[in-house]
Amino acid sequence: MNDFNRIQRRMLELTCAQVGSSVRIRQTRHSFLFGCTAFELSPLANHEIAGAALEQAERHETLLHDVFNYFTLPFYWGQFEREEGKPDIPRTLRTAERLVSRGAIVKGHPLCWHTVCADWLMRYSNEGIFGRQLDRIRREVKAFDGLIDRWDVVNEAVIMPVFDKYDNAITRICWEKGRVEIVRSTFQAARETNPTASLVLNDFDMSTAFECLIEAVLEAGVQIDAIGLQSHMHQGWWGVEKTRDVLRRFSRFGIPLHFTETTLVSGDLMPAHIGDLNDWQVDSWPTHPEGEERQAQELTAHYSLLFNHPAVRAITWWGANDGGWLKAPSGLLRQDDSPKPAYEALKRLVKHDWWLNETEFCVDAHRRVGFEAAPGSYEVQIDGRWVPFEIAEGEAALKTISLNPWQSSLPPSG
Secondary structure, eight states: OOOOOSSEEEEEEETTOOTTOEEEEEEEEESSEEEEEOGGGHHHHTTOOOHHHHHHHHHHHHHHHTTOSEEEEEOOHHHHTSSTTOOOHHHHHHHHHHHHHTTOEEEEEOSBOSTTOOGGGGGSOHHHHHHHHHHHHHHHHHHTTTTEEEEEEEEOTTTGGGOOSSOOHHHHHHHHHOHHHHHHHHHHHHHHHOTTOEEEEEESOOSHHHHHHHHHHHHTTOOOSEEEEEEEETTOOOHHHHHHHHHHHHHTTOSOEEEEEEEEOSBSOOOTTOSSGGGOOOSOOOBOHHHHHHHHHHHHHHHHHHHTSTTEEEEEESOSBTTTTTTOSOOSBOTTSOBOHHHHHHHHIIIIITOOOSEEEEOOTTSEEEEEEOSEEEEEEETTEEEEEEEOTTOOTTOEEEEOTTSOOSOOOO
């Protein structure tokens, strides 16, 4: 059983506060990354809509920022650079800038993937493809440095060399060079371009095959900053036992775990015999009230297990609205942007159960204040002034934080 809890007792020492006086503390940010895709925000960020469409997009944006502090933007090569030499950098830059201006952290997905690959790559030799793949990584990582410093570098490498749905350039080079070399070289290109970036190896395969790949690339000297685990649960929630098993097996590497693509449906479940979720093609897949209640309950259980595991640092919900992928009713919002019970459940967790709203505390005889809080950014108000402080991931629950409220963070005058 896992008895870890991110909400822990903290002690804040206020060196200049008066014993018995009152102070107020409030949280301003989670360290934990609560994520969602933000593909649909590009028209808004690029001023491509007006009137009712603009108003709806702004409402949608507000719904996202009310819960999430972390967003994924698309870099699927076949869509990002439909014509060789003409990547969609300007539009994506403006989208990232808008998200960052609202205080969000942004991740790019993905830099190397065999699916949604650029068709024009097929006219080159394998060495030509490989060189262009590395050049593409350097170009994107450099162009977005400072806005996007987190990347899913390689997506679904386990299946990459044996992918047989259709011929594509990346499967060709992975078959020739092998998974380990593809991961090693792509991570190296990204790392050399932005040494401070957080680089993720992402996969849907939760079997020992992914564990073996991780072991192999680590032995090859690759630095993985986070292991990306996809959890598309269109055939039903994993449940406690499977979730804990996945956490146990992948946390053994001592690398942060990011649940990069999480979904639960609020309609009928996909049949259990479907091996590849992409093979389930339907004309309509509606949400319904019973499914929405189930989705909310399962989301609460799933997020609670993950949030209270010390190895997990991020969870990304894959698609805010219904129908975004495979027509599945897997959104937290219905197609008309009305929130489902699952949206309200997640908001309650993120901004209530796991959040410290502004609260008044009394300074004890040791000039300390005790409070329950998760890692994140906070402010304490003393004598009408708000002073920021941080609680870092992994800090001891009873660690005293020294804080002098008279030391201003403002630049010196003169």
